[in-house]
Amino acid sequence: MSAPASIQLDLHIQHWIEAQCGQSIEQVIPVAGGKNNQALKIVTGRQELFFKQYFADDCQRFQRETEFVQLLNQHNIDSVAQLIGSEQVAKHKRNDHEYALFSMLPGQMPTQAHISKALVLQAAQFVAQINQPQVQQSATHLLNARGGLATAQDFIDEIPKRLEGFKAIEAISKDEELLVQALLEFLNGDFTQAFEQAKQQAMDYFSDQLTQPFERVLSPSDIGFHNTLFDASTSKLSFFDFEYAGWDSAEKLITDFFAQPRFDIAPEYLEDFIATAFHASSMQQQARLLKHCQVLLPLAHLKWALIFLNEFKHHDSQRRAFAASGLSSQVSPQSSSPISSPICEQASNSGIKDSEIEENHELIELIKRQQQLVKAQKRIARLF
Template sequence: MTSCTTCSTVEAIRLASALLGEPVELALPVAGGGNNRLFRVQGRAQKSYALKFYPRQEQDPRDRLGQEFAFLRFLHQQGVTGVPAALAMDPKNGCALYDWIDGVMIQAPGAGEMEAMLHFLERLHVWRHVPAAQQLVAASDSCFSPQAAVSQLGHRLARCREVAATEPALQTFLDEEFTPVSRQVLLLARQIPGYAQPLPLSARTLSPSDFGWHNALRRADGEVIFLDFEYAGWDDPVKLVADVLWHPGMDLPESLARQFLEGAKKIYDTSGAGGFGRRFDRLQPVFGLIWCLILLNEFLPERWQRRVLAGRTDAREEVLARQLSRARQRLERILDKS
């Protein structure tokens, strides 16, 4: 079995050739693969493909390879071209082959790019009725009730506190800043009507998860391409929208945040009764707190190990200080919105 930490270009060529069914002569490591390792490989006629490795972790049993591959296959069955085509997968070696898409990161998104995001989400919401959609799994960390969101927050906080005993800066932040705000937010969240009641299937949506400009490219012809669906699946649209607005990779100006939220209300408030908007207003602070803790994941040994497996070499102390600062900024935003 190949490990993505030790996979050489020779091994990448061997695996890509087997997946493609034809000789591959070139494999180039690609920087910026997040928690995964990525190679650009070339087959016949200089055609490029993406060979993506998904590092396995005992502490994280999720099948990110299978989840992304199945979701992309579903999208292509619906005729979507603005995502990579899933070509072949190798579960034993934890890798898959996709079409390579040339493009540039979206550095200065505007209203047009936001409309592309909303259009993509609108199509996903329509496709939830397609029979094949029922074969897709729940999105990673999906939440189908307010109680589930509060429970997820509690689990993340408990794990964070386990490591805080040896991280004084983290301990101080949790005790003196995070806890007072979370008490206030949770008091209100537990008063939400239907607190423990699961969201009806008809109100759920297909979520790309981890959705935003950090996982998108703009092609030379202007088309926006969306990438990275390893956490995608069924979810509450409130969580999907809140995640986009809280994600540090987005950091939207007020005008674009308003455009996104108003567009989302039109997509998900299908009854016209404003139910989505009311649930969003009540649950958004909970997801904001969850994002504070997600930003602190690098304090967790298993998450740091994932960075190492992906070949990232950032200095640990610098990363932890930066993430703590980002979490503090998110907490201040929650206070501003409360």
């Protein structure tokens, strides 16, 4: 098997990394899998490091992640990476140059076959660790989690808010017209029907407590096994991706974990997850939290179905393209967007015409959107 191809860094970024770690860079390898940012494995003579450049938008990804990781590092929570250094160079109001350097975590992303009660409880233990009283007391400076939901009414309102973003969707090609039509039929049909049922269930249970704030906890926000690495030699999980982290409700944290799309987690683990993650709470508090999550889980599944469908939105496609484009020497220190991706460069060097590259790209994007629509439809079909 051939060694992974090394790419050339912009000199400004290269000098910054070498200054942070005190070593010369020997190899730079793109890391696949991230959907929102660009990531690289940095190989020096003594260690491997993880470098991340953040997509410039209004989500404050850089601030949320670096502050959250710093907090956990300060409290010796060893299941996350060490933050070695971070850099933020403001250029324009919405186009900061932001990147960070972390230690490399051990292991590989788990597969569905790895998912067991033991791993689910490891995730719950991580939640318990980050919510120790001493950690919470030193986290008052952290932002609220991105996309946080503080009340049952927030869970309900989240769905119409996300649906609003699909009203202006138009087909960008003739090939996509039928797919967009199928999307809108699904949203106006089965999805809306499922939402009405989930909303009524929540309204019936919470009644006059719909706007009563839930207890706040520290949350990674995008919590799930898709943001973990499993070390087979120790059977331990490491956790990463805290771009949305901050203060949130326990209900939002738990329902996200059980509704996240990449892994099926048995609902019978819910009670044990709560008992482990919030073991400091009374039995009565745990029982109430369990019932809250059982009632709100359908709304969380509906939300994730809409997240599947974000590929239909132009801005989300731009962010995914940024994450896939790499950090070659063509990335200017003054620009958060690369000029071209390694894939396009390789195709160009192979003599493939630009028009053929564009056609293939459009076909791939079309297939992705179709796959996401099918996933969303399957998820909704299982709800009621």
